[in-house]
Structure formats: structure tokens, C-alpha cells
Amino acid sequence: MARVVVMGAGISGHTASTRLRSFLPKKHEVVVVSPNPQWNWVPSNVWVGVGTLEVKDVLFDLAPVYKKAGIVFKQAKVISIHPEGDKDSSSPYISVEYTEAGKVGHIEKVTYDYLVNSTGPKLNFAATPGLGPEGHSHSICWASHAEHAQKDFLAAIERMKKGQKQTFLIGMGHGMATCQGAAFEYIFNVEFEIRRRGLRDLANIVYLTNEYEVGDFGMGGMHLRRGGYYTHSKIFAESFYTEKGIKMITRAHVTKVEAGVAHYVNLADEEHKIEFDFAMLIPPFAGVGLTAFNKSGKEIKDTLFAPNGMMKVDADYTPKAYEEWKAADWPKFYQNQAYKNIFAVGIAFAPPHFISKPMKNSAGTMINPTPPRTGMPSGVMALAVAKTVASIIKHGGDQSKATFYSASMADIGAACVASAGKKFFTGRAAGITLHPIVPDYDRYPVFGRDPKLTTGEIGLGAHWIKIVIHHMFIWKAKLKPGWTLLPE
């Protein structure tokens, strides 16, 4: 009997645990450790943040789903990893602290044969003073944040109904934040909700980003085949912002957020501030703060984790100049190289470098997005790791006989559907596909991506896809009939 422990129950963790359960005979055990009792379909938090969905529409309880599936669920947060066991036992284990009511604070050792790290990110609001729901801005990264944002957004709407002008500042709260797609989607939903209420003239809507140009999305942007041209996504995004009357501030690092004022510096070393009535600024991500110890109790954090707290896997972490970056630098199997029974997927794995070109101002402040690895890519990585671990277990733990499944970000694509208004007939969305996520200039000279699979368009059809995706993935996550047939 083998035990696989999955740390985290977000998109990648839930995918890994449920797929493992479906691949492995019942004699093997799948354990999920997550501090959160509920699963959140994060992409629809955008709609919660403007009040077109309620928070209950994007959450469900994990315990009954896991019980039905035969997955052991421990509502706890992971404190440390002990890949060699300790002085009493050689069995590897993780140390967890329960967050479940009635067991809060209880510490337990959870032994494992295979460990999948899918903890997701720590939202590092502390990187920018005043950033975040406990400061002076909002976030939509968690459902509870989106609910908080909704309340203040609707309050701003009420002020506009009384004739007051409002400034909405939406974008990135730090020079190295990622998830530009979420901010892109949120700002167009904000604009849509204001416009449909006939209040657009009272709203000043501003997009503030660390991207060199809008449409970079942390991936260096992409060239889309449209109208007989290969057009950079800058044109695509800039056109949409301009059409909707949204102002753009690019190449910016937010240094401080105060009540109603955001301060930022840009790549040209200019310091500015902008006043706002409502701000939603995405924080930078960091590792969740795990540590690790060897058998003798010595901390081996550097063996398992990169300095940002993300887990090291089979990537090439040799520091290189942008011009020397290769698709092959990116991990294929998401396997830690020091402890080969540990894997990391989704935001939890440490990328070898950025995808967008690194930029800094003369003061040395880095102002460029970090690589996005949420949503579809994190699900595909989790599926690959689940298949690999299942194969290893089926071969009695002999990795040399097992089939390994690769899902390098330089080999997989992504579908991004960013809605711009939720109404069924008047909503719109930008539907973008790209392949691969990390440009591979050896396979695809000039643009680094497959021109046939890298496309984008705006319309009602893409909006319907977003609605289908919302319902389809919640259905799948609840393990309802046919869920194994649905793609990641």
C-alpha cells in the first residue's frame, strides 16, 4: 500500500488528488491536507467582485466530495517537510497544524510515500505597504477578498448614483506581481457594470500595471493572427482599453498605498501618485512559508526551496541572461531532484526565470511581471504528476520502470477567456489561446509560438465560453458524472 499526500486543494491540488484517486486502486491511500474547508473556482471571483455572482456560487465544501471519492481530507496547514523522517523513524512525513473547528492548533505527523506540493501562493501584501484588504486596496485572489471588493464596489456605485465622480484604480500592486489576466478581466467587468447603469460619465477608470506594455500578461505578450497580420497582443489589449475609455499606466511599481492614494515609481525613475475611490491591486506571490528538515533535524530549506519559497523541481536554475533563455530551462516532470518522491505543481513550483524580459529602473527596482501559472497550466501539470506518480506506484516504486508524463510550460498551451460583462446577450469576452505558454524560438522562430494556435478575438461567443467553463469546471470539481472526461 502506498500513501500519496497532496498539500493544497486549489485547482492544481484538487486535480492532482482526484486524478490520483481515479488512477490508483483503492488499496493505495490519497490524502489531501488543506487549511481551507472549501474549494474556490478562482476565475469567477471576478464576477463576485462586481456583484454579478455571490460568493456561494464559486465555493463548495470539500469534505463531502472527498468522502464520496475515498480521499482522506485533513483540514490543516502544512508547517514543515521531513523527507528523511526523523531520529525515530526513516519514514518521510509532513508536520501539519489543524485549522478545523474543534482541532485548531493540534499538530500531527502525516507520513507519505509520495508528496505533491500544490499549496498555491502566499499573497504577499506585505511587499507593498498599505496593499490589500487589511490596508487600503482590494484583491480578488480569494473568494473572501472578492466579496469584500464587491461590497465597496457597490458602495462606489451608490455614490455615483448620487452624482459623485469616482476613480477606480485596478491593476498590479507591486512591480513583480503576476495574474495580469485577472486584473484585465476585472477592470472590464467594472467598466461594464458602471456603463450598464448609465453612470459611465462619472467614472474615471485607470489600469496600472507592471507590464512593459499592456497585453504582456507576464508572458512577453503574444503575436495573434488577425486580419492578415501577426499583431502583438499590445495592440489587441490597448485597443480594448481605449475603446472602453480606460486610461493605462504601464511599467509601474506601486511603492505604497495610503487611504485613497497609491504611490508608484516607473522604469524611467519617475515618482507619481494617483488618487482613487476604489482600488483593486493584485499582490505579488511568494511561497507559503514552508520549511524542511533532514533526519538529524538540520534545516534543509535551501535544498527544497528557491529563495522566494517556491519548490525547486527539474528546471535549469542556472542564472542566465534573457538572450540565453531556452524552452528547455523549464521543468518537464515537476519532480524535486534531491528527493525524487516529491513533486510540485501550479504556483508552488519555482520557475527557472521570468518569461517576460527582466526590467529594472536605475534604482534597481525590478518592474516586470513574474510568470503566470494558474488555471489551465496548473491543472495540466497536476494531471501529468498524477499520471507519473500512479505509474511509479504501479511499478512498485521503481522509477526506472515507470512512465513519466511531461507538461513543460514550453510545451503546453493555455486558453484564457477574460469576460467583459456577465449578461448573457450583452456581455463580451476576450478569448485568447496560445501555444506554448513559454515561447520556444527554436521550434517557432520569430514569435516563439505556434501561429495557428495563438489567436484572440473579442465577442459574445467568447463570453458564452466563459459561462460554459464556469459551470463545467465546478461540475468537474464536484466529481459529478462524467468528470473524468472533462479536460483540465
Next chain:
Amino acid sequence: MARGKKPNLAAKEEEILPYTQAYYTALPTGTIKWIRGCIVWQLIRFIVVNSRMISMIGKSHPHPHKPGVH
């Protein structure tokens, strides 16, 4: 935008001023904006974009590697 027929462009056209960022970008014509909401055409695009996504998802499926190759 002062002379001739005013194109149906932006939500806040008065902010598209010469020598500003907004002035230099591509903007959709009224026809394109109408097409984006045309039910019949968008039903076709729904199928086309879905097909394209399925094709991309097919290429993004995890690739198996023979034992010992990884």
C-alpha cells in the same frame, strides 16, 4: 474628431486626443462592434473558438515518456 461625421468609437471619445497613447491605437469600427454582438455570427464563433481551444488542449495533454528516458 472635430470635423465630419463622428465615428462610433470609444466609451469616452473626448479622451482620445492627438498625441496621447489612445490616439495611436487601433479602434473597432461600428461594424466590428456590431459583429461582436451579432447572435448568429457569434454562435458560429462560439463553435470555431471552442474547436480551436479543443485543438490546443489536445496538443497540451501530458506527454508520456518511455521508462528510463526521463
